[in-house]
Amino acid sequence: MAQRIGKRTVELTGVYVKSSAAVVGKKEGEGPLGKYFDKIFQDEYIGTASFEQAESMLQKTALKIATKKANVSYDDLDFVLAGDLLNQCIGSSFGLRDIGAPFMGLYGACSTMALSLGLGAILVDSGAANRVATVTSSHFCSSERQFRFPLEYGSQRPPSAQWTVTGSGAAILEKEKSPIALTRYTAGQIEDLGITDANNMGAAMAPAAYSTITKFLKDTETKVSDYDCIFTGDLGFIGSDLLYELMLRDKINLQPHHNDCGMMMFERIKQDVHGGGSGCGCVATVLCSYIMSKLREGALKKVLVCGTGALLSTVSTGQGESIPSIAHLVELKHCDC
Amino acid sequence: MAQRIGKRTVELTGVYVKSSAAVVGKKEGEGPLGKYFDKIFQDEYIGTASFEQAESMLQKTALKIATKKANVSYDDLDFVLAGDLLNQCIGSSFGLRDIGAPFMGLYGACSTMALSLGLGAILVDSGAANRVATVTSSHFCSSERQFRFPLEYGSQRPPSAQWTVTGSGAAILEKEKSPIALTRYTAGQIEDLGITDANNMGAAMAPAAYSTITKFLKDTETKVSDYDCIFTGDLGFIGSDLLYELMLRDKINLQPHHNDCGMMMFERIKQDVHGGGSGCGCVATVLCSYIMSKLREGALKKVLVCGTGALLSTVSTGQGESIPSIAHLVELKHCDC
Numbered sequence: 001m002a003q004r005i006g007k008r009t010v011e012l013t014g015v016y017v018k019s020s021a022a023v024v025g026k027k028e029g030e031g032p033l034g035k036y037f038d039k040i041f042q043d044e045y046i047g048t049a050s051f052e053q054a055e056s057m058l059q060k061t062a063l064k065i066a067t068k069k070a071n072v073s074y075d076d077l078d079f080v081l082a083g084d085l086l087n088q089c090i091g092s093s094f095g096l097r098d099i100g101a102p103f104m105g106l107y108g109a110c111s112t113m114a115l116s117l118g119l120g121a122i123l124v125d126s127g128a129a130n131r132v133a134t135v136t137s138s139h140f141c142s143s144e145r146q147f148r149f150p151l152e153y154g155s156q157r158p159p160s161a162q163w164t165v166t167g168s169g170a171a172i173l174e175k176e177k178s179p180i181a182l183t184r185y186t187a188g189q190i191e192d193l194g195i196t197d198a199n200n201m202g203a204a205m206a207p208a209a210y211s212t213i214t215k216f217l218k219d220t221e222t223k224v225s226d227y228d229c230i231f232t233g234d235l236g237f238i239g240s241d242l243l244y245e246l247m248l249r250d251k252i253n254l255q256p257h258h259n260d261c262g263m264m265m266f267e268r269i270k271q272d273v274h275g276g277g278s279g280c281g282c283v284a285t286v287l288c289s290y291i292m293s294k295l296r297e298g299a300l301k302k303v304l305v306c307g308t309g310a311l312l313s314t315v316s317t318g319q320g321e322s323i324p325s326i327a328h329l330v331e332l333k334h335c336d337c
Numbered sequence: 338m339a340q341r342i343g344k345r346t347v348e349l350t351g352v353y354v355k356s357s358a359a360v361v362g363k364k365e366g367e368g369p370l371g372k373y374f375d376k377i378f379q380d381e382y383i384g385t386a387s388f389e390q391a392e393s394m395l396q397k398t399a400l401k402i403a404t405k406k407a408n409v410s411y412d413d414l415d416f417v418l419a420g421d422l423l424n425q426c427i428g429s430s431f432g433l434r435d436i437g438a439p440f441m442g443l444y445g446a447c448s449t450m451a452l453s454l455g456l457g458a459i460l461v462d463s464g465a466a467n468r469v470a471t472v473t474s475s476h477f478c479s480s481e482r483q484f485r486f487p488l489e490y491g492s493q494r495p496p497s498a499q500w501t502v503t504g505s506g507a508a509i510l511e512k513e514k515s516p517i518a519l520t521r522y523t524a525g526q527i528e529d530l531g532i533t534d535a536n537n538m539g540a541a542m543a544p545a546a547y548s549t550i551t552k553f554l555k556d557t558e559t560k561v562s563d564y565d566c567i568f569t570g571d572l573g574f575i576g577s578d579l580l581y582e583l584m585l586r587d588k589i590n591l592q593p594h595h596n597d598c599g600m601m602m603f604e605r606i607k608q609d610v611h612g613g614g615s616g617c618g619c620v621a622t623v624l625c626s627y628i629m630s631k632l633r634e635g636a637l638k639k640v641l642v643c644g645t646g647a648l649l650s651t652v653s654t655g656q657g658e659s660i661p662s663i664a665h666l667v668e669l670k671h672c673d674c
Contacts, residue, residue: 001338002463010466049656050656078341083442085425088444090650090652097527097529097661098527099526102345102523102526104452106441107420107442107443107444109442119441122465123459126459126464127338127339128339128341187440187441189438190434192434311434312425312427313425315424316425319387324430326440326442
């Protein structure tokens with residue numbers, strides 16, 4: 001039974017990650033985490049006619065592998081929670097239109113994976129579901145076209161820009177015990193400190209990560225050193241530095257206990273990614289490959305995963321609006337069972 | 338405690354609609370339901386600089402009135418579930434960025450209100466929340482720009498086209514007993530029968546409504562005559578006729594037990610709306626005004642509300658894709674308490 005602790009946190013007693021899968025593009029496969037991914041696609045179209053269809057194919061493939069690993073069919077899924085960055089979330093709705101399982105569309109920008117895990121865990125814990133799947137994705141080429149310029153324009157990327165990860169992560173949550181438990185969830189509130197530069201997402205999202213992590217630590221009466229690692233989604237190099245600064249104001253030295261999926265995904269200089277990785281697929285693929293495998297084997301015992309999302313659109317940016325951001329956080333534990 | 342009944346339905350035992358509010362634009366206010374709305378804005382900009390900001394203002398106002406009616410503050414909301422039709426759901430994220438409450442972004446196109454009520458009810462029933470708010474919106478002018486053409490083009494609308502409702506509905510769900518109970522929820526699966534005409538949404542969405550209503554009736558072992566009314570979201574006149582046809586194949590005469598929020602919102606000929614009303618705000622405003630008030634006073638005892646959404650984008654349409662659709666359904670009951 002789900003239970004609220006403190007002001008913002010939900011504690012869950014019987015939710016486990018049965019399986020997870022991550023599929024990525026060529027560049028991601030060449031990065032430091034390459035060996036952890038389930039599938040690396042060499043062609044950015046993935047055999048389809050458009051980048052958007054390719055992104056749908058990423059989601060389809062990730063969910064297929066995750067269900068196969070869990071030894072379940074789509075018919076065994078009580079809910080599928082999914083979202084992505086594309087207009088009207090077509091990466092998810094077209095990617096998953098054939099599965100025939102109850103579908104819940106989410107939008108949390110790059111925080112969507114953490115949001116889907118938190119919500120999915122409550123659904124399982126509550127008895128509303130025995131098993132749910134969570135899926136998110138992003139694609140470098142569809143995102144550039146969506147949020148910035150079509151690649152054909154050859155636009156220059158400023159040094160603060162981040163590189164949208166081409167990839168999709170999927171996880172299956174269920175009641176039955178397995179080595180990874182999802183134990184707590186804190187939903188974020190929207191934060192907006194007035195950042196207007198859509199090429200500096202890390203700066204826009206750092207206050208949201210700070211807000212959610214701080215609220216979680218307060219609710220649970222824990223400290224950063226209680227966790228093997230606190231992973232943020234895609235603050236990248238600039239956003240992570242800003243998060244350290246914000247935490248230092250509260251006399252908390254986060255840096256030794258922190259890593260960011262956007263910093264982990266690529267080799268910064270060699271792969272020429274400027275601010276680091278980003279996108280719904282960034283935290284989704286790092287979590288559903290490297291982090292989950294380390295939790296499963298017990299090399300990581302207790303971690304926090306804080307997905308961060310920038311809730312802008314090209315229309316809001318064009319109208320001179322600042323960038324509201326949000327961060328959702330889940331606690332994951334290795335358990336011997 | 339939430340409990341699954343049948344294959345797809347979740348039964349809830351202690352979730353009540355504490356309050357609801359609906360705010361609309363001028364044209365909606367002039368329709369048959371005008372007297373039920375909490376506020377009618379005469380200016381389509383609602384004092385802002387753009388149609389998108391106006392849509393945000395609709396959400397903000399609806400939530401403000403709903404919380405005031407429930408006699409609670411934003412700080413009393415454990416989660417706010419919201420979504421809309423705009424790219425990256427900026428109607429919600431900008432409309433609700435200042436409320437300081439935990440925020441969950443949803444995307445179910447025009448089914449979002451039913452999705453948010455279903456999910457919100459599970460959150461309350463599970464113990465994860467004591468009180469949640471659900472909000473959705475649409476705006477005729479921002480939708481035309483988003484999905485079809487900017488109004489300045491003066492495009493002609495074909496007879497099957499529906500008129501996007503300018504409005505927002507909000508509801509507060511909590512554990513404490515009040516005269517309207519939310520008792521069951523069935524999440525929809527994505528259906529796609531190959532309709533490609535983005536000016537005939539009713540036809541695209543009818544199979545989704547059929548799928549969800551049929552599954553609900555089977556799971557609950559009830560029949561259409563057990564309900565005072567089965568309301569669909571925004572099938573409009575054409576989509577409703579198609580739904581009747583689909584139900585008749587199963588020897589079920591739905592028409593005498595059915596109404597559609599898109600048919601109820603406007604006077605078809607006099608207000609020149611062609612196929613009827615549509616948009617996230619259509620079912621949201623009809624539900625949160627007329628339907629809720631009839632349930633509260635007991636004039637309606639037991640109803641189903643089936644929100645229907647077309648999961649397309651201009652990109653998918655431009656790429657020649659068909660229109661996947663989804664329908665989420667909630668059961669609402671009057672209770673003497």
